[in-house]
Amino acid sequence: MGYPYSHEKEVPILSKYFGDPEARTLDGWKARGGYQALKKALEMTPEQVIDTVKDSGLRGRGGAGFPTGLKWSFMPKDKTKAHYLLCNADESEPGTFKDRELLRWVPHLLIEGCAIAAYAMGAEHIYIYCRGEFFEATQVLGRAVEDAYEDGILGEDAMGSGQKIDLTVHVGAGAYICGEETGLMSSLEGRRGEPRVKPPFPAAVGAFGMPTTINNVETLCAVPPIIENGGEWYRQWGTEKSPGTKLFCVSGHVNRPGNYELPLGFPLKDLIHDVCGGIPEGRALKAVIPGGSSVPLLSAEECETCALSYEGVVEAGSMLGCASVIVMDESTDIVHQVMRMASFYAHESCGQCTPCREGTAWVTKILRRIEDGRGTEEDLDTLIELTDQMTGTTICVLSDSVSPPVQSSIAKFKDEYLALIRRGERMGVT
């Protein structure tokens, strides 16, 4: 059930108890069937748990869409050293606001998912890395964790199974880059949140030098229903390559913004015009960013046929990312918004790699110059060349993330740039 609006086309699995304060309490969660999946998992072998997740085809919900069961299977089987599970709750991709809802409405679903995953991978300790700004959501989670310990769900003898499952809520302090998995590990260790070169991959050398798996909040929340109902059950929704449901975070110019849980493959135009109640005041659609600020913009025409699955959005010329749909109507000043996105990356670059540290700053400066009406047509070529050089040349993909909004906006909305450059006219602004 979406929040703060719901829609009849939703398939509420993760979001079933959004808006239901009773579901936060341990008793309330148990009354709703909570912790049955963990009980079931603890009776299975770790391999069976991983196989079930593999069967479901669940893909990582943090943006990359890597198959979750496969990721889990990379963890070494021998227990000669500590294994860790990190839950990435450092949600900060502009346009994304699903994890905060999961944390504050169904904290026990996340705890349950974490515990199942930890059992499957033999992880001795789970850290949930919450973004520093999530004071309220983190406290809800913290309180739920305390209850779970008290009830013996977590601890030395989880649910009487003899398994030790420990979990700690860790709180960051505001840095987008800590959402990158190796940056997250650095930050957890008490360092600057600087990403690390891969390989070695976290499953070999991760947090504290030990094998580590990092999963997104939404991924882990999808695990309990899958364990309870089986992998095939989950495949009744979505597409062959993108099974299941997904929380779509819709923001920007729509009448009913919010989170909606829909089967993957749902048509983008129905999401905007039906589920979200269309665009305010009957204005026309101009562009949509389908997966958070790091993916290419889609023009209104491209939105007509786009299906919201991992492969469907690629086919339309963008990426699903974490399904953060940012809707822009005809009143939008595209150049200004792209400049705002670029300045975000300039602010959040960790500064380790020169192409990123310098590139993000220069892209922002050039865009600002164009916005001020002092740009030249050559600036557009410079922007493309610059963002090309920023792609694939750095440790992590923050640098690469600048290119899609810049290049796609120049390709699709060149007239807006030219209007500013040639005549100093802003387009879209009403």
Added chain:
Amino acid sequence: MTDIPFKNPGWAGNTGEYDLTEEQVRGLDFVGVRPLEGAHAAGSASYPFMLAEKAPEAPLFEGGYQERFEKILSRYPNSRAALLPALNLAQEIRGHISPETMDRVAELLDLSGAYVRGVATFYTMYNKRPVGRYLIQVCTNISCNLCGAEDVLEAFLKYTDTEVGETSSDGSFTTIEAECLAGCGYPTCVQINSRYFENVTPQEVPKILKVLKNEGAAAPSSADEGGDG
């Protein structure tokens, strides 16, 4: 809780589709008052660390805080990993992280002062300088920006009579621009200390400021009441 008599009182629950109180939406009734010394160690790092009351000279750490600090330490394989939670705790008490605070935290965790400085300056949420009783962070990133966030920022600056990053003359408010606060569906999203205000419009800014002033009865009253919108 203070009754806030305006539309969307700091949360997005009143869309008419959910019958919820503000406490229920924000989870306040569930969380309750948490003990200073922390409950189970697993959740000890989850406390809010931006509070209106600040004690810049308070010792690090003593009493209940020392107990919470030890609980936090117990959750990590080495003391370095407790650095962020320890700085959070220091900021909860002192309100900002001064060089002296960094040195003290370094000492407690057996790290060098320079190392702690390097880490503390990496993260934006550590206030390197004192801030007002209320730190107002206005998201101006894309989703909020599309819905008028820059006007909301302007309104906060206008009604607190400050520039970005400056503290109002009565010491009550510091307004800064924030990157995405993950409340994109409720634009404009504003974080004031540890609390999220959602669906904020420029018209509501004076009312929000008034509510904050009433909450902080200890705060000196200012000539600038900000009007009643």
